Amino acid sequence: MKSIWKWYKEKSFILKITTGFVLGAILGLIIGPLAQILSPFGDIFLQLLKMIVIPLILFTLISAVNSTNPKRMGRVGGKIFSYYLLTTAIAMFIGIMIGSIFNPGEGLEFSEQKMDVPEAPSFIDTILAIIPTNFFHSLANGDILSIVFVAVIVGFVITSMRHAEEFKINDYGNTLLKLMDAGSEVTFRILDGILLYAPIGVFAIAASKIGNQGFDVLSSLASYVGASYVGVGIQFVLVYMLLLFLFKVPIAKFFRNIREAIITAFATSSSLGTLPVTMKSADKAGIKNDVSKFTLPIGATINMDGSAIHYGVGAIFAANVVGYDLSFGAILGIVLVGTLASVGTAGVPGAGLIGLSIVLTQVGLPIEIVGLTAGVNVLTDMIFTTCNVTGDLTGAAVVSKSEDKYETQVGSEFG
Ligand code: ASP
Secondary structure (H helix, E strand, O other): OHHHHHHHHHOOHHHHHHHHHHHHHHHHHHHHHHHHHHHHHHHHHHHHHHHHHHHHHHHHHHHHHOOOOHHHHHHHHHHHHHHHHHHHHHHHHHHHHHHHHHOOOOOOOOOOOOOOOOOOOOHHHHHHOOOOOOHHHHHHHOOHHHHHHHHHHHHHHHHHHHOOOOHHHHHHHHHHHHHHHHHHHHHHHHHHHHHHHHHHHHHHHHHHHHHHOOOHHHHHHHHHHHHHHHHHHHHHHHHHHHHHHHOOOOHHHHHHHOHHHHHHHHHHOOHHHHHHHHHHHHHHOOOOHHHHHHHHHHHHHHOOHHHHHHHHHHHHHHHHHOOOOOOHHHHHHHHHHHHHHHHOOOOOOOHHHHHHHHHHHHOOOOOOHHHHHHOOHHHHHHHHHHHHHHHHHHHHHHHHHHOHHHHHHOOOOOO
Protein backbone atom coordinates (compact mmCIF):
# COMPACT_ATOMS: atom_id res chain seq x y z
CA MET A 1 0.00 0.00 0.00
CA LYS A 2 2.77 2.35 1.04
CA SER A 3 4.69 1.70 -2.13
CA ILE A 4 1.63 2.37 -4.33
CA TRP A 5 1.20 5.71 -2.56
CA LYS A 6 4.88 6.48 -3.04
CA TRP A 7 4.65 5.55 -6.73
CA TYR A 8 1.53 7.69 -7.14
CA LYS A 9 3.09 10.66 -5.36
CA GLU A 10 6.21 10.52 -7.43
CA LYS A 11 4.54 10.23 -10.86
CA SER A 12 4.47 13.50 -12.78
CA PHE A 13 1.41 15.64 -12.17
CA ILE A 14 0.72 16.23 -15.82
CA LEU A 15 0.74 12.51 -16.54
CA LYS A 16 -1.62 11.77 -13.67
CA ILE A 17 -4.09 14.51 -14.47
CA THR A 18 -4.13 13.74 -18.20
CA THR A 19 -4.68 10.06 -17.47
CA GLY A 20 -7.48 10.98 -15.06
CA PHE A 21 -9.12 13.13 -17.69
CA VAL A 22 -8.86 10.60 -20.51
CA LEU A 23 -10.05 7.67 -18.37
CA GLY A 24 -12.92 9.78 -17.04
CA ALA A 25 -13.98 10.84 -20.53
CA ILE A 26 -13.88 7.22 -21.71
CA LEU A 27 -15.94 6.08 -18.74
CA GLY A 28 -18.44 8.90 -19.36
CA LEU A 29 -18.78 7.85 -22.99
CA ILE A 30 -19.37 4.24 -21.99
CA ILE A 31 -21.80 4.59 -19.12
CA GLY A 32 -23.46 7.89 -20.10
CA PRO A 33 -25.59 9.81 -17.57
CA LEU A 34 -24.95 7.12 -14.95
CA ALA A 35 -21.51 8.72 -14.52
CA GLN A 36 -23.34 11.53 -12.77
CA ILE A 37 -22.94 9.61 -9.51
CA LEU A 38 -19.24 10.48 -9.65
CA SER A 39 -19.82 14.21 -9.75
CA PRO A 40 -19.46 14.76 -5.96
CA PHE A 41 -15.84 13.57 -6.30
CA GLY A 42 -15.29 16.30 -8.88
CA ASP A 43 -17.03 18.85 -6.70
CA ILE A 44 -14.65 18.00 -3.86
CA PHE A 45 -11.72 18.98 -6.08
CA LEU A 46 -13.28 22.24 -7.25
CA GLN A 47 -14.34 23.20 -3.74
CA LEU A 48 -10.91 22.46 -2.33
CA LEU A 49 -9.35 24.72 -4.95
CA LYS A 50 -11.85 27.47 -4.25
CA MET A 51 -11.20 27.04 -0.53
CA ILE A 52 -7.64 28.31 -0.92
CA VAL A 53 -8.20 30.93 -3.64
CA ILE A 54 -8.92 33.82 -1.26
CA PRO A 55 -6.13 33.21 1.28
CA LEU A 56 -3.77 32.54 -1.60
CA ILE A 57 -4.50 35.88 -3.25
CA LEU A 58 -4.35 37.75 0.04
CA PHE A 59 -1.10 36.32 1.40
CA THR A 60 0.84 36.01 -1.85
CA LEU A 61 -0.13 39.43 -3.14
CA ILE A 62 0.66 41.26 0.10
CA SER A 63 4.02 39.57 0.27
CA ALA A 64 4.72 40.09 -3.45
CA VAL A 65 3.93 43.82 -3.21
CA ASN A 66 6.76 44.02 -0.68
CA SER A 67 9.25 43.21 -3.38
CA THR A 68 8.07 45.96 -5.69
CA ASN A 69 7.31 49.68 -5.63
CA PRO A 70 4.20 51.77 -6.34
CA LYS A 71 5.64 53.11 -9.57
CA ARG A 72 6.21 49.63 -10.91
CA MET A 73 2.75 48.49 -9.80
CA GLY A 74 1.18 51.41 -11.63
CA ARG A 75 3.18 50.65 -14.76
CA VAL A 76 2.38 46.93 -14.61
CA GLY A 77 -1.29 47.77 -14.04
CA GLY A 78 -1.39 50.07 -17.06
CA LYS A 79 0.30 47.49 -19.27
CA ILE A 80 -1.87 44.58 -18.18
CA PHE A 81 -5.13 46.49 -18.59
CA SER A 82 -4.12 47.57 -22.11
CA TYR A 83 -3.24 43.95 -22.85
CA TYR A 84 -6.59 42.71 -21.52
CA LEU A 85 -8.57 45.21 -23.54
CA LEU A 86 -6.65 44.65 -26.74
CA THR A 87 -6.55 40.84 -26.65
CA THR A 88 -10.22 40.58 -25.67
CA ALA A 89 -11.32 42.90 -28.49
CA ILE A 90 -9.22 40.82 -30.94
CA ALA A 91 -10.82 37.65 -29.51
CA MET A 92 -14.25 39.13 -30.21
CA PHE A 93 -13.23 39.85 -33.81
CA ILE A 94 -11.82 36.32 -34.18
CA GLY A 95 -15.08 34.88 -32.82
CA ILE A 96 -17.16 36.87 -35.28
CA MET A 97 -14.84 36.14 -38.18
CA ILE A 98 -14.61 32.42 -37.56
CA GLY A 99 -18.36 32.32 -36.91
CA SER A 100 -18.94 33.89 -40.32
CA ILE A 101 -16.72 31.29 -41.97
CA PHE A 102 -18.24 28.25 -40.23
CA ASN A 103 -21.72 29.74 -40.35
CA PRO A 104 -23.10 27.70 -37.46
CA GLY A 105 -26.85 27.67 -36.85
CA GLU A 106 -28.00 27.88 -40.46
CA GLY A 107 -31.15 25.83 -40.95
CA LEU A 108 -31.71 25.39 -37.22
CA GLU A 109 -35.05 26.17 -35.62
CA PHE A 110 -35.57 27.36 -32.12
CA SER A 111 -38.51 27.22 -29.79
CA GLU A 112 -39.71 30.41 -28.13
CA GLN A 113 -39.15 29.72 -24.48
CA LYS A 114 -39.01 32.60 -22.04
CA MET A 115 -35.66 33.36 -20.46
CA ASP A 116 -34.69 35.98 -17.93
CA VAL A 117 -31.84 38.24 -18.88
CA PRO A 118 -29.75 39.31 -15.93
CA GLU A 119 -29.08 43.04 -15.62
CA ALA A 120 -25.58 44.03 -16.65
CA PRO A 121 -24.15 46.28 -13.91
CA SER A 122 -23.16 49.77 -15.04
CA PHE A 123 -19.50 50.61 -15.58
CA ILE A 124 -19.43 53.10 -12.70
CA ASP A 125 -21.04 50.60 -10.32
CA THR A 126 -18.46 48.01 -11.30
CA ILE A 127 -15.58 50.40 -10.57
CA LEU A 128 -17.12 51.59 -7.29
CA ALA A 129 -17.66 48.02 -6.17
CA ILE A 130 -13.89 47.49 -6.18
CA ILE A 131 -13.58 49.71 -3.10
CA PRO A 132 -15.05 47.62 -0.31
CA THR A 133 -17.18 49.21 2.36
CA ASN A 134 -16.60 46.15 4.48
CA PHE A 135 -13.46 44.21 3.66
CA PHE A 136 -14.55 41.18 5.66
CA HIS A 137 -17.68 41.02 3.58
CA SER A 138 -15.52 41.05 0.42
CA LEU A 139 -13.41 38.23 1.83
CA ALA A 140 -16.45 36.18 2.72
CA ASN A 141 -18.08 36.97 -0.60
CA GLY A 142 -14.98 36.23 -2.66
CA ASP A 143 -14.92 39.67 -4.34
CA ILE A 144 -11.55 39.21 -5.98
CA LEU A 145 -11.06 42.75 -7.27
CA SER A 146 -11.77 44.26 -3.84
CA ILE A 147 -9.40 41.78 -2.24
CA VAL A 148 -6.67 42.67 -4.74
CA PHE A 149 -7.30 46.37 -4.10
CA VAL A 150 -6.93 46.02 -0.32
CA ALA A 151 -4.00 43.57 -0.56
CA VAL A 152 -2.01 46.03 -2.69
CA ILE A 153 -2.66 48.87 -0.22
CA VAL A 154 -1.80 46.72 2.80
CA GLY A 155 1.31 45.44 0.99
CA PHE A 156 2.57 48.97 0.40
CA VAL A 157 1.79 50.07 3.94
CA ILE A 158 3.75 47.12 5.30
CA THR A 159 6.65 48.04 2.99
CA SER A 160 6.68 51.60 4.24
CA MET A 161 6.57 50.33 7.85
CA ARG A 162 9.55 48.12 7.14
CA HIS A 163 11.47 51.17 6.04
CA ALA A 164 10.37 53.37 8.95
CA GLU A 165 12.99 54.89 11.23
CA GLU A 166 11.21 54.05 14.45
CA PHE A 167 12.27 50.62 15.66
CA LYS A 168 8.80 49.58 16.87
CA ILE A 169 7.10 50.35 13.54
CA ASN A 170 9.95 48.73 11.66
CA ASP A 171 9.60 45.63 13.78
CA TYR A 172 5.82 45.50 13.22
CA GLY A 173 6.36 45.76 9.48
CA ASN A 174 8.88 42.94 9.41
CA THR A 175 6.71 40.74 11.62
CA LEU A 176 3.68 41.30 9.40
CA LEU A 177 5.65 40.50 6.29
CA LYS A 178 6.94 37.30 7.89
CA LEU A 179 3.37 36.42 8.76
CA MET A 180 2.23 36.96 5.16
CA ASP A 181 5.17 34.94 3.81
CA ALA A 182 4.34 32.17 6.26
CA GLY A 183 0.65 32.31 5.29
CA SER A 184 1.51 32.04 1.63
CA GLU A 185 3.77 29.06 2.35
CA VAL A 186 0.90 27.39 4.22
CA THR A 187 -1.54 27.90 1.32
CA PHE A 188 0.96 26.59 -1.25
CA ARG A 189 1.56 23.52 0.90
CA ILE A 190 -2.19 22.94 1.12
CA LEU A 191 -2.34 23.36 -2.66
CA ASP A 192 0.29 20.65 -3.10
CA GLY A 193 -1.93 18.37 -1.04
CA ILE A 194 -5.02 19.25 -3.08
CA LEU A 195 -3.14 18.56 -6.29
CA LEU A 196 -2.49 15.02 -5.13
CA TYR A 197 -6.25 14.57 -5.30
CA ALA A 198 -6.51 16.40 -8.66
CA PRO A 199 -6.32 13.30 -10.93
CA ILE A 200 -9.25 11.70 -9.10
CA GLY A 201 -11.23 14.95 -9.14
CA VAL A 202 -10.56 15.48 -12.82
CA PHE A 203 -11.45 11.86 -13.56
CA ALA A 204 -14.83 12.38 -11.85
CA ILE A 205 -15.47 15.75 -13.53
CA ALA A 206 -14.66 14.38 -16.99
CA ALA A 207 -16.78 11.26 -16.49
CA SER A 208 -19.84 13.10 -15.22
CA LYS A 209 -19.62 15.94 -17.74
CA ILE A 210 -19.02 13.79 -20.79
CA GLY A 211 -21.52 11.22 -19.53
CA ASN A 212 -24.16 13.89 -19.22
CA GLN A 213 -23.46 15.36 -22.62
CA GLY A 214 -26.17 14.33 -25.07
CA PHE A 215 -24.22 13.61 -28.23
CA ASP A 216 -27.33 13.65 -30.40
CA VAL A 217 -27.34 17.46 -30.19
CA LEU A 218 -23.72 17.48 -31.26
CA SER A 219 -24.35 16.67 -34.91
CA SER A 220 -26.59 19.71 -35.44
CA LEU A 221 -24.20 21.92 -33.51
CA ALA A 222 -20.93 20.45 -34.79
CA SER A 223 -20.08 23.60 -36.76
CA TYR A 224 -20.73 25.73 -33.66
CA VAL A 225 -18.43 23.57 -31.53
CA GLY A 226 -15.88 23.42 -34.38
CA ALA A 227 -15.91 27.21 -34.80
CA SER A 228 -15.35 27.62 -31.04
CA TYR A 229 -12.30 25.34 -31.01
CA VAL A 230 -10.82 26.81 -34.20
CA GLY A 231 -11.43 30.34 -32.89
CA VAL A 232 -9.48 29.57 -29.73
CA GLY A 233 -6.73 27.94 -31.83
CA ILE A 234 -6.40 31.15 -33.85
CA GLN A 235 -6.29 33.25 -30.69
CA PHE A 236 -3.45 31.03 -29.41
CA VAL A 237 -1.40 31.37 -32.57
CA LEU A 238 -2.16 34.89 -33.75
CA VAL A 239 -2.30 36.59 -30.38
CA TYR A 240 -0.54 34.65 -27.62
CA MET A 241 2.27 33.02 -29.58
CA LEU A 242 2.87 36.16 -31.57
CA LEU A 243 3.07 38.29 -28.44
CA LEU A 244 5.35 35.78 -26.72
CA PHE A 245 7.54 35.80 -29.80
CA LEU A 246 7.63 39.60 -29.97
CA PHE A 247 8.56 39.82 -26.30
CA LYS A 248 11.20 37.11 -26.72
CA VAL A 249 9.58 34.62 -24.36
CA PRO A 250 10.53 31.08 -25.54
CA ILE A 251 7.15 29.80 -26.77
CA ALA A 252 7.55 26.02 -26.45
CA LYS A 253 9.11 26.30 -23.02
CA PHE A 254 6.39 28.67 -21.87
CA PHE A 255 3.61 26.27 -22.89
CA ARG A 256 5.45 23.33 -21.35
CA ASN A 257 5.66 25.21 -18.06
CA ILE A 258 2.01 26.20 -17.99
CA ARG A 259 0.50 22.91 -19.19
CA GLU A 260 -0.73 22.02 -15.68
CA ALA A 261 -2.84 25.16 -15.66
CA ILE A 262 -4.03 24.45 -19.20
CA ILE A 263 -5.20 20.94 -18.46
CA THR A 264 -6.77 21.96 -15.14
CA ALA A 265 -8.69 24.77 -16.87
CA PHE A 266 -9.83 22.42 -19.62
CA ALA A 267 -10.97 19.81 -17.12
CA THR A 268 -12.65 22.09 -14.58
CA SER A 269 -14.12 24.81 -16.85
CA SER A 270 -13.40 27.32 -14.11
CA SER A 271 -10.66 29.91 -14.39
CA LEU A 272 -11.21 30.96 -10.80
CA GLY A 273 -10.96 27.38 -9.56
CA THR A 274 -7.82 26.96 -11.66
CA LEU A 275 -6.23 30.12 -10.22
CA PRO A 276 -4.05 28.37 -7.59
CA VAL A 277 -2.64 26.10 -10.33
CA THR A 278 -2.27 29.11 -12.66
CA MET A 279 -0.17 30.86 -10.01
CA LYS A 280 1.97 27.80 -9.52
CA SER A 281 2.50 27.50 -13.28
CA ALA A 282 3.46 31.18 -13.46
CA ASP A 283 6.26 30.50 -10.95
CA LYS A 284 7.40 27.57 -13.05
CA ALA A 285 7.39 29.73 -16.17
CA GLY A 286 9.66 32.22 -14.41
CA ILE A 287 7.16 35.07 -14.42
CA LYS A 288 8.17 37.75 -11.91
CA ASN A 289 6.43 37.17 -8.61
CA ASP A 290 5.01 40.65 -8.13
CA VAL A 291 3.66 40.68 -11.69
CA SER A 292 1.99 37.26 -11.50
CA LYS A 293 0.55 37.66 -7.99
CA PHE A 294 -0.89 41.04 -8.92
CA THR A 295 -2.19 40.33 -12.43
CA LEU A 296 -3.39 36.72 -12.32
CA PRO A 297 -6.23 37.19 -9.79
CA ILE A 298 -7.38 40.24 -11.76
CA GLY A 299 -7.07 38.29 -15.01
CA ALA A 300 -9.09 35.38 -13.63
CA THR A 301 -11.82 37.88 -12.80
CA ILE A 302 -11.95 40.23 -15.78
CA ASN A 303 -9.82 38.92 -18.64
CA MET A 304 -11.90 36.41 -20.57
CA ASP A 305 -10.68 36.06 -24.16
CA GLY A 306 -12.27 32.63 -24.52
CA SER A 307 -15.60 33.97 -23.34
CA ALA A 308 -15.24 36.79 -25.89
CA ILE A 309 -14.77 34.24 -28.68
CA HIS A 310 -17.87 32.51 -27.29
CA TYR A 311 -19.86 35.74 -27.64
CA GLY A 312 -18.61 36.37 -31.18
CA VAL A 313 -19.39 32.87 -32.45
CA GLY A 314 -22.64 32.83 -30.42
CA ALA A 315 -23.85 36.12 -31.93
CA ILE A 316 -23.23 34.89 -35.47
CA PHE A 317 -24.94 31.63 -34.57
CA ALA A 318 -27.98 33.53 -33.26
CA ALA A 319 -28.09 35.78 -36.32
CA ASN A 320 -28.00 32.73 -38.58
CA VAL A 321 -30.77 30.93 -36.70
CA VAL A 322 -33.14 33.89 -37.10
CA GLY A 323 -31.85 34.73 -40.59
CA TYR A 324 -30.66 38.20 -39.61
CA ASP A 325 -28.03 39.97 -41.71
CA LEU A 326 -25.56 41.73 -39.47
CA SER A 327 -24.49 45.18 -40.66
CA PHE A 328 -20.98 46.48 -40.03
CA GLY A 329 -22.38 48.73 -37.30
CA ALA A 330 -24.07 45.75 -35.63
CA ILE A 331 -20.77 43.85 -35.70
CA LEU A 332 -18.96 46.74 -34.05
CA GLY A 333 -21.74 46.83 -31.46
CA ILE A 334 -21.22 43.12 -30.77
CA VAL A 335 -17.47 43.66 -30.32
CA LEU A 336 -18.07 46.48 -27.86
CA VAL A 337 -20.82 44.82 -25.85
CA GLY A 338 -19.06 41.44 -25.96
CA THR A 339 -15.78 42.90 -24.68
CA LEU A 340 -17.61 44.55 -21.77
CA ALA A 341 -19.69 41.44 -21.08
CA SER A 342 -16.53 39.32 -20.96
CA VAL A 343 -15.18 41.60 -18.21
CA GLY A 344 -18.29 40.86 -16.17
CA THR A 345 -18.17 37.12 -16.83
CA ALA A 346 -17.41 35.14 -13.69
CA GLY A 347 -14.66 32.52 -13.86
CA VAL A 348 -17.00 29.65 -13.09
CA PRO A 349 -18.45 26.88 -15.25
CA GLY A 350 -21.30 28.00 -17.48
CA ALA A 351 -20.94 31.73 -16.74
CA GLY A 352 -20.55 32.41 -20.45
CA LEU A 353 -24.19 31.49 -21.04
CA ILE A 354 -25.25 34.46 -18.94
CA GLY A 355 -22.76 36.70 -20.74
CA LEU A 356 -24.02 35.52 -24.13
CA SER A 357 -27.60 36.30 -23.20
CA ILE A 358 -26.52 39.83 -22.24
CA VAL A 359 -24.74 40.29 -25.58
CA LEU A 360 -27.68 38.98 -27.61
CA THR A 361 -30.14 41.24 -25.80
CA GLN A 362 -27.97 44.30 -26.27
CA VAL A 363 -27.69 43.75 -29.99
CA GLY A 364 -31.36 42.85 -30.44
CA LEU A 365 -31.03 39.12 -31.07
CA PRO A 366 -33.36 36.64 -29.33
CA ILE A 367 -31.77 35.32 -26.17
CA GLU A 368 -33.78 32.10 -26.37
CA ILE A 369 -31.03 30.95 -28.73
CA VAL A 370 -28.72 30.61 -25.75
CA GLY A 371 -30.82 27.59 -24.83
CA LEU A 372 -29.83 25.96 -28.13
CA THR A 373 -26.09 26.28 -27.54
CA ALA A 374 -26.45 25.30 -23.88
CA GLY A 375 -26.70 21.69 -25.06
CA VAL A 376 -23.04 21.66 -26.04
CA ASN A 377 -21.79 24.17 -23.49
CA VAL A 378 -19.92 21.50 -21.57
CA LEU A 379 -17.69 20.94 -24.61
CA THR A 380 -17.20 24.58 -25.52
CA ASP A 381 -16.80 25.83 -21.93
CA MET A 382 -13.70 23.65 -21.60
CA ILE A 383 -11.88 25.29 -24.48
CA PHE A 384 -13.07 28.81 -23.66
CA THR A 385 -11.83 28.44 -20.07
CA THR A 386 -8.50 27.12 -21.34
CA CYS A 387 -8.24 30.24 -23.49
CA ASN A 388 -9.20 32.49 -20.55
CA VAL A 389 -6.45 31.05 -18.38
CA THR A 390 -3.81 31.01 -21.14
CA GLY A 391 -4.63 34.64 -21.90
CA ASP A 392 -3.99 35.58 -18.27
CA LEU A 393 -0.68 33.73 -18.19
CA THR A 394 0.48 35.13 -21.52
CA GLY A 395 -0.31 38.66 -20.31
CA ALA A 396 1.62 38.08 -17.10
CA ALA A 397 4.57 36.64 -19.07
CA VAL A 398 4.87 39.48 -21.57
CA VAL A 399 4.40 42.19 -18.94
CA SER A 400 6.96 40.46 -16.73
CA LYS A 401 9.39 40.33 -19.63
CA SER A 402 8.80 43.97 -20.47
CA GLU A 403 9.80 44.82 -16.88
CA ASP A 404 13.29 43.33 -17.31
CA LYS A 405 14.78 46.67 -18.18
CA TYR A 406 13.62 48.22 -14.88
CA GLU A 407 14.88 45.33 -12.77
CA THR A 408 17.56 47.22 -10.86
CA GLN A 409 15.06 49.84 -9.72
CA VAL A 410 12.69 47.49 -7.89
CA GLY A 411 12.11 48.51 -4.29
CA SER A 412 14.23 51.61 -4.76
CA GLU A 413 11.41 53.94 -3.79
CA PHE A 414 11.30 52.62 -0.26
CA GLY A 415 14.77 51.26 0.08
N1 ASP B 1 -16.14 29.01 -17.58
C1 ASP B 1 -15.42 30.18 -17.97
C2 ASP B 1 -14.28 30.43 -17.01
O1 ASP B 1 -14.32 29.98 -15.89
C3 ASP B 1 -16.27 31.39 -18.06
C4 ASP B 1 -17.28 31.24 -19.15
O2 ASP B 1 -18.20 30.43 -18.98
O3 ASP B 1 -17.15 31.91 -20.19
O4 ASP B 1 -13.34 31.08 -17.36
